[in-house]
Amino acid sequence: MAVSPAPSSGHLPRTSPRSPWDAPPGGAPDPWTPWAGPEALRRQDPELADVLLAELRRQRQDLQLIAAENFTSPAVLAALGSPLANKYAEGYPGARHHGGCEVVDLAERLAVDRATALFGAEHANVQPHSGSSAVLAAYAALLRPGDTVLAMALAQGGHLTHGSPANFSGRWFDFVGYGVDPVTGLIDHDRVRALALAHRPKAIVCGSISYPRHPDYAAFREIADEVDAYLIADAAHPIGLVAGGVAPSPVPYADVVCATTHKVLRGPRGGLVMCPAELAGRMDRAVFPFTQGGAQMHTVAAKAVALGEAATPAFAAYTRQVVANARALAGELSQLGLTVATGGTDTHLITADPAPLGVDGPAARRRCAAAGIVLDVCAVPAPDRPGGCVKGIRLGTAAVTTQGMTEPEMGRIAALLAAALREDAGTRAEVAELTGEFQPYP
Structure with missing residues (x-):
C-alpha cells in the first residue's frame, strides 16, 4: 500500500476547530506537528513537563550503569511520541479487529521483517509489551498449568519469570532450579542434565539476568532433546549483542526465543518473540488474544526503527x-x-x-x-x-x-x-x- 507523503510543512492535515492543545496564534509551534511534543507539554502541563526535564537532567548528570538500560536514538523517541499512539489495533496485519489499520499494519510488517532478517528467524512477534510478557506468551504457547520447567534458580541469576513464587510462573508451573559451579561461577551442564533426567521437564529455560558469560545453547539443546523438552531461550540481555554479531545466537537452537527491545538493542521498552514457522500460529495466539489485547502501535513502530538501526x-x-x-x-x-x-x-x-x-x-x-x-x-x-x-x-x-x-x-x-x-x-x-x-x- 502506498502512503501519501506528509505536507511539506510537516504538519498533519487539520480538519477540526482549534482545541485546548493548540498553540496561541503568533508563531509558536503547532502542537499537531508530531515532533512538537515537548513544547505542547510545556504549555498544557508545565508541572509534568518539569518532571520530564528533571529525568532528562538525571540521565545527563548521573553515571548510568544499570545493565538493563540504554539511551534510545532520537528517531526511536520520535516514533514513541507519534500519532500511532492513537490507534487501536487488536490482531495482526491484515486481520485486525478494528478498522483503519491499513497504515499501522505497515509499521508492524516492517518490524517483523526486520526482526526475522536481523536474527535469521522464521517467525517473529513484535507485540509483547515487555520481556515478561514475551516469556508469559512462550509458556502459554507450550505449557499447561502444573507442567514442570527447568530454569536457572533465582538465587543464581534467574529472572522472576523463571519460577519466583511472587510471579505467575512460580504459581502456575512447577519450577526446578539449576545453578552454577560454586568455584568457577559457570553453568554446570552436567548438573543441568542430571536435573533434567530426574524431573523430565516439559520445558527448559536458558537465560539469566546476571550471567556474564555466553550461554552454550547447543549444550542446552542436547539436554532438551534427551528428555523431549522444549527449549526456551530467554535472551532479554544478550539479544542486542546477538544483533551486533558479538554473541552466539539462540535462534538455531531454541524452540522459542524471548527477548526485549531495550537494553543493548537500544530500542523502546518492549518484548519480542521468535520461533520456527511450525510454532508461529501457537505463539501469535498466545500473545493475542491469550495474554494481551491491542498492540501499542507507537512502540511497535519504535521497535521497527531500532531493529533497522541494529542492522547497520x-x-x-x-x-x-x-x-x-x-x-x-x-x-x-x-x-x-x-x-x-x-x-x-x-x-x-x-x-x-x-x-x-x-x-x-x-x-x-x-x-x-x-x-x-x-x-x-x-x-x-x-x-x-x-x-x-x-x-x-x-x-x-x-x-x-x-x-x-x-x-x-x-x-x-x-x-x-x-x-x-x-x-x-x-x-x-x-x-x-x-x-x-x-x-x-x-
Missing part, C-alpha cells in the same frame, strides 16, 4: 565496544579489590561482590547513588557463604558506550565507583565532570 555496521561497531568496555571495566574493578563473578565477562554486564571493600550490595548501591552512580543489586554466587550466594552489584556498559565512552573512561568509572564506596568527598563532582564530557542527548 555502526551498530555492530557499537556492540564490539560495549563488550570491550565491559571487559576493561571488569578488569579495573578486580584490580581495585572487588570480587568479579566468573573472573570477568563476555557480555555487556558484570556482577561483583564489593565485600572486600567493606560493603555489601545494598550499601554499595546507596553509596554509589549518593555519588551519582546508578547500578543494581543482584545475587552473586559465593560458595563459602550461607545459601551459596551474597548480595552483590550488577552493572553494565551499554548506556555509557552509547554516550561515546571507551576503555580509558572505564578506568575512570572504576576509580569513581571505588571512591563512592569509600564515601570520598568530591566523588559526585567528579562523576558530573565525566558525564558532562559525554552527553546522551546534547
Whole structure:
C-alpha cells in the first residue's frame, strides 16, 4: 500500500476547530506537528513537563550503569511520541479487529521483517509489551498449568519469570532450579542434565539476568532433546549483542526465543518473540488474544526503527565496544579489590561482590547513588557463604558506550565507583565532570 507523503510543512492535515492543545496564534509551534511534543507539554502541563526535564537532567548528570538500560536514538523517541499512539489495533496485519489499520499494519510488517532478517528467524512477534510478557506468551504457547520447567534458580541469576513464587510462573508451573559451579561461577551442564533426567521437564529455560558469560545453547539443546523438552531461550540481555554479531545466537537452537527491545538493542521498552514457522500460529495466539489485547502501535513502530538501526555496521561497531568496555571495566574493578563473578565477562554486564571493600550490595548501591552512580543489586554466587550466594552489584556498559565512552573512561568509572564506596568527598563532582564530557542527548 502506498502512503501519501506528509505536507511539506510537516504538519498533519487539520480538519477540526482549534482545541485546548493548540498553540496561541503568533508563531509558536503547532502542537499537531508530531515532533512538537515537548513544547505542547510545556504549555498544557508545565508541572509534568518539569518532571520530564528533571529525568532528562538525571540521565545527563548521573553515571548510568544499570545493565538493563540504554539511551534510545532520537528517531526511536520520535516514533514513541507519534500519532500511532492513537490507534487501536487488536490482531495482526491484515486481520485486525478494528478498522483503519491499513497504515499501522505497515509499521508492524516492517518490524517483523526486520526482526526475522536481523536474527535469521522464521517467525517473529513484535507485540509483547515487555520481556515478561514475551516469556508469559512462550509458556502459554507450550505449557499447561502444573507442567514442570527447568530454569536457572533465582538465587543464581534467574529472572522472576523463571519460577519466583511472587510471579505467575512460580504459581502456575512447577519450577526446578539449576545453578552454577560454586568455584568457577559457570553453568554446570552436567548438573543441568542430571536435573533434567530426574524431573523430565516439559520445558527448559536458558537465560539469566546476571550471567556474564555466553550461554552454550547447543549444550542446552542436547539436554532438551534427551528428555523431549522444549527449549526456551530467554535472551532479554544478550539479544542486542546477538544483533551486533558479538554473541552466539539462540535462534538455531531454541524452540522459542524471548527477548526485549531495550537494553543493548537500544530500542523502546518492549518484548519480542521468535520461533520456527511450525510454532508461529501457537505463539501469535498466545500473545493475542491469550495474554494481551491491542498492540501499542507507537512502540511497535519504535521497535521497527531500532531493529533497522541494529542492522547497520555502526551498530555492530557499537556492540564490539560495549563488550570491550565491559571487559576493561571488569578488569579495573578486580584490580581495585572487588570480587568479579566468573573472573570477568563476555557480555555487556558484570556482577561483583564489593565485600572486600567493606560493603555489601545494598550499601554499595546507596553509596554509589549518593555519588551519582546508578547500578543494581543482584545475587552473586559465593560458595563459602550461607545459601551459596551474597548480595552483590550488577552493572553494565551499554548506556555509557552509547554516550561515546571507551576503555580509558572505564578506568575512570572504576576509580569513581571505588571512591563512592569509600564515601570520598568530591566523588559526585567528579562523576558530573565525566558525564558532562559525554552527553546522551546534547
